[in-house]
Structures are given as C-alpha cells and as structure tokens.
Amino acid sequence: MPLTLKQIQSTFGKFDWHDDGKLRGGIIMEGDWYVQNIARIEPPCVLLNSAGKPVKQIACHALIADQLSAALLELRDSGLSHLINTWDGCFVARHMCWDPARALSHHSWGIAFDINARQFPYGSKAKQDGRLIACFGRHGFQWGGSWETPDPMHFEWVGQASACPPPGSAGVSPAPSSNSSPLRVLVNNQVVTEGILIDGVAYAPVRPIADALGAATVAYHPEQGKIYIYTKRA
Numbered sequence: 677m678p679l680t681l682k683q684i685q686s687t688f689g690k691f692d693w694h695d696d697g698k699l700r701g702g703i704i705m706e707g708d709w710y711v712q713n714i715a716r717i718e719p720p721c722v723l724l725n726s727a728g729k730p731v732k733q734i735a736c737h738a739l740i741a742d743q744l745s746a747a748l749l750e751l752r753d754s755g756l757s758h759l760i761n762t763w764d765g766c767f768v769a770r771h772m773c774w775d776p777a778r779a780l781s782h783h784s785w786g787i788a789f790d791i792n793a794r795q796f797p798y799g800s801k802a803k804q805d806g807r808l809i810a811c812f813g814r815h816g817f818q819w820g821g822s823w824e825t826p827d828p829m830h831f832e833w834v835g836q837a838s839a840c841p842p843p844g845s846a847g848v849s850p851a852p853s854s855n856s857s858p859l860r861v862l863v864n865n866q867v868v869t870e871g872i873l874i875d876g877v878a879y880a881p882v883r884p885i886a887d888a889l890g891a892a893t894v895a896y897h898p899e900q901g902k903i904y905i906y907t908k909r910a
Contacts (some may be wrong), residue, residue: 720748761795765790769783791808861884880902
C-alpha cells in the first residue's frame, strides 16, 4: 500500500496550496517548497510522452531521484526500456484523478509516476509486464495495479524493495517513520548523493557513494543481507 499522508509529509515535506482557478483539479503551491525539493533528472534511456515526443527531463522529488534514475538505468542495461511505451508524468501538482473533491495526489510530492497510461487505465485490471514491475520494485517503487482500487499505470515510492537488488544497483530505503529527515552524503566535502535519516540510521543509494570512493566492485550478498563496496588498491 502507498505511504500515508503523515509519512509523506514527514519525509518529503509539507506545503501550503490553493486550487488552481484555471485548471480543474490542479493546485497552486505556495512558498518555496517546490524550489527546495523538486529535482530534474535526465532519463538514461529513451522515453516518449503521450504525444510521441522525447522526454528530456523528469521532475521528481530530490530524495527519490537516485532510485528512479537507477531503475531506468537497469531497464536500459537489461534491454527492457522498450516496455515503457509512454512516460506519462511524475511531479504534477494536482488532486487525485484531477477531482477537486478528492485529496491531493502523491504526484504533488513528485514521488509517483505513470507509464503506459493508455494501455493501463485507472480502475482496470490490466497488468503491466512483470519484468517492469519487478525492476521498479527493486528500487522502492510499488505498482498500483495491486491496490484495492487498481491503478495499473501508476508506480509510487514506498521505500520497500519487493526483491533483492542486483549487484551494483542503487540501495533502497525502508518505509519512513515519523522520526525521519533528509540526509546528504559527502565524500571529501562534496555532496555525492542524498538519502534519508530514519530513527538515527542513515539510508542512501550505494552506487554514487561507491563511485565517489573509487570502488572497483559493489556486490550484494543476500545470504548475509549486506552490500559490500570493494575499493581499488593503491
């Protein structure tokens, strides 16, 4: 199931808003939350929007940017990026289903995205390719098609991996608690990635840290439940 509003606000922040008088179901954010929290990433594989035009940048929350990039990179390197026929948006400030009577969509925090919307409409029982679901699940994104009201186009960050990450993949974080805060990871006084501090324990993607340390290999050992970073020898 998706995170609760309390969990989302605890980890990704709160913002004031009002309804957009010109766009039904849309909202206008107030203050500087957008500037401080929304990042833009360049997709590592070819993505097309519903109009058939290339997606040059994806707007998402900064805290899930590494996980989303890693998932798309895994799809590319596995030869599976063709399973995404259309990229139908991530950060969109709006109500659920563009209905002003409903709560805010989690797209408003930039932690959810829709893909292949025409083939997998909201409320249908159609199922996306299992390889696509598994890949995003390894990076902390849950597929909405299994929810009580299915939303098979929808994937959302929940911070719980549905399968063990393959060697070299970015790490995933557990579901946030009420005692969590953003975290920046520095190597030689340079920010190399962002993560989350939960109950005093730091969680952050492994690959950017390994690269910054000059790692030769990153290996996941499921029998130990550990990820090892093997650095280069002088």
